[in-house]
Amino acid sequence: MAKKNLKAALAGHHSRKASADKAARVEDAQKRKAESIKRSVSGASARANAEKKREKKRRRLDEGEEQREGAASEVQRGKQNVSRESAVGHKPTRLFEIDDTVLLIGEGDFSFAVSLVASPHAVALQQLLATSYDTEASCYAKYSNASANVAKLREAAGRQDVVIFEVDGGNLAKHPEVTGLSKTAAKAKARGDDVRFRRSWSKIYWGFPHVGQGHADETRNILANQLALSRFLVSAASLLSVGPVPSYAQQGVAKKGVIAKSRKRAREAHDGGPLSDEEHFSDGEEDAQSDNVDEDGEGGEETTALRSEFARVPYRAPTRAGSILISLRHVSPYTAWELPKLAKSLPTLYPQLLRTAPAPPKGQHTVTTQEAADAGSYRVWRSFDFYPEDYVDYKHVRTDAKGKEGDLFKDESKASCRCWELGRSGPA
Structure with a gap:
């Protein structure tokens, strides 16, 4: 169990x-x-x-x-x-008015002259004379568009002498087309010169001057260009129209006392340190326009009447003080030329330049120290930014020492441009 x-x-x-x-x-x-x-x-x-x-x-x-x-x-x-x-x-600053007599110095391919007679600038062809330092043949050989531009100007003006060649900016009195004075009565009659009338210019413009002598040494290059500018300032002085100073230049004079006082205070604050040339010569910086013409460059019935008068009697300057306009790149070495300083102290500085600068090309007139003293000094009426794009089809061409054509405005530095307007201060 x-x-x-x-x-x-x-x-x-x-x-x-x-x-x-x-x-x-x-x-x-x-x-x-x-x-x-x-x-x-x-x-x-x-x-x-x-x-x-x-x-x-x-x-x-x-x-x-x-x-x-x-x-x-x-x-x-x-x-x-x-x-x-x-x-x-930007607001373009008008260089020329409808009644200005305009003398252009040192044109390259004459594209600037062509742009001036087009809207909105509308400079009267009867009041314009465009000149080149080159011979006509060498100008056409250097600049590909020169021949076409000269043909445009001559056809529009109906005469050949709206453009002339072989004009030295340092010896303008040599050319009867510039002075309006022929050497003989026969030439005067053929040219239509009025023996009672010597031509004067209310605006003489030199755009982007450069001697182009190819000096390797920078100091010699600066001196050569300063000498060229000085020769031009002396040569042009007696050709400028006379009369009242334009309102925008008078504004610069009115402000001069205030500016001087502020600069004195600045010097005292800096223990009497010297002012730079740019500070010292910036008087009259104005972008003012003349009252003579509307902003679009047209003046209606008044403009039409003026053009008719110019066609009847060309190259009659307005009764106001004339001026010189010079445009430069606002970059070295151009700033080293010290244009405002040259203009203000021309009688004093010219003898020094004559001793130290390289000799000008053979055959050029040597301006004497007495001629520089007679020309006297200049005052900066205004300075302003210059915009090449404001001038249709303007292409500033230049040639280097080897004759190679180039465009100044396509340089890598893309530097701005500046225009200086200078009026005479009187003999030294």
Whole structure:
């Protein structure tokens, strides 16, 4: 009986153990299945997350590209805006009025002269004389557009002598076309000169002068150009019209006392330190316009009447004080020429230049120290920014010492340009 009970107990134990083992295996299988499902779900989720990350990255890249393209477009639009502002973002300063007699010195391809007789400048052809230092043949050989521009001017004027060649700015009195005085009565009659009338000029303009002698030494180059400017200032002095000083130049005179006082205070504040030439000679910086002509360059019936009078009697200067205008790049070495200082102290500085500067080209008239003293000094009426783009089709061409043509305004430095207007102060 006892054995039977033991046997039954063992059988029950084995049965329970087998059931427990089976349950454990089932549970283990379920766990593995659950983990497998979990891993599968996790893997899918991870892949989904990875895909999301990749998609997000792609979107960022696309957005970045769009932003770069947008920025590039903005830059381009900005450049276009700057370009437009460069063309119209300043108020042009009128150099010449409808009644001015205008003498142009040192023209290259005559594109500046052509631009002046076009709107909005509308300089009267009967009042204009454009000159070149070169012979006619050498001018055409140097500058590709010169022949066409000269032909335009002569055809529009209906005469050949609206343009003349071989004119030295330091010896203007040599040329009857400039002075209006012929050497003989026969020539005077042929030229239509009025013996009672000597020509005078209310504006004499020299745009971007340069001797072009190719001096390697910078000091010699500066002195050579200062001598050329001085010769011109002396030569032109007696040809300027006389009369009242224009209102914008008078404004400079009126302010002179106030400016002098402020400069005196500045010197005292700086223990008497000297002023720079730029400070000392900036009197009269004005962008004022004359009252004679409307801002668009037209004057209506008055302008028409003036043109008719000019056609009848050309080269009659207005009854106001004449001036010299000189445009220069506002960068070295041009600033080292010290144009305002030369003009103000011409009788004093010219003898020094005559001793120290390289000799001018052979055949040029040597201006004497007495002639410089007779010419006297100049005063700066105004100085202002000069914008070549204000003059349609104007291209300032120059040649180097080897005769190679180039464009002054396409230099890498892109420096600004400045125009100085000078009026006579009187003999020294």
